[in-house]
Amino acid sequence: MTSATKFKLPKAIASSLQASFLTKADSKRPAIELEGGAWLLLAQLGPVVISDEDVAFVAHWHEIQHAVWEAGSQMLIIRWVDPTREPWHGVTLEDDVRRFMSQLEEFIEYTYISTTSRKTADGTWIRASIRRSSNGNLFSTLTAGGDLDNEGEKLAFELERNLRESVGLER
Numbered sequence: 394m395t396s397a398t399k400f401k402l403p404k405a406i407a408s409s410l411q412a413s414f415l416t417k418a419d420s421k422r423p424a425i426e427l428e429g430g431a432w433l434l435l436a437q438l439g440p441v442v443i444s445d446e447d448v449a450f451v452a453h454w455h456e457i458q459h460a461v462w463e464a465g466s467q468m469l470i471i472r473w474v475d476p477t478r479e480p481w482h483g484v485t486l487e488d489d490v491r492r493f494m495s496q497l498e499e500f501i502e503y504t505y506i507s508t509t510s511r512k513t514a515d516g517t518w519i520r521a522s523i524r525r526s527s528n529g530n531l532f533s534t535l536t537a538g539g540d541l542d543n544e545g546e547k548l549a550f551e552l553e554r555n556l557r558e559s560v561g562l563e564r
Contacts, residue, residue: 399492400493401421402443414441414450415436415448425485425486426487428484435497436450439451439454440481451471453527459498464488469483474534505524506560508520508521508523509555517541518537518538519536519545519549519552520536521534521555522534522536523562531560
């Protein structure tokens with residue numbers, strides 16, 4: 394398989410691909426084969442899982458916090474902005490997914506407008522971000538790399554408020 398076709402849907406799947414949320418151009422977007430014969434397609438609206446039986450929309454790009462690939466298990470994991478949502482998992486057949494992961498990260502990063510981080514007194518990192526949803530609306534997210542005490546929470550909310558003000562989301 395050449396580098397140009399390595400992360401593309403097979404022609405037979407691409408030519409028969411139909412779902413109301415897909416665009417004509419989506420059939421040419423990056424895709425990777427998963428264990429069990431399904432494919433993960435990086436569609437315009439967000440990742441889509443394509444199998445013989447179904448075309449399933451996974452999520453909008455702005456709902457994704459980040460994605461990681463674990464080389465040992467070849468597990469692709471998508472974690473959400475909503476921390477209560479269970480991560481999405483898929484095992485890839487490819488063992489070198491650097492180019493695919495780079496493309497996936499580009500789609501996620503495109504939704505970020507602005508980000509700022511701070512470290513609390515006890516060493517926990519806080520990150521506030523302004524994101525763009527699929528309909529163009531801006532919203533903020535706030536994440537912490539651990540537990541926050543009262544002072545940490547105050548710092549986190551201040552960080553988010555200041556970032557929101559900087560793009561006109563706070564009055």
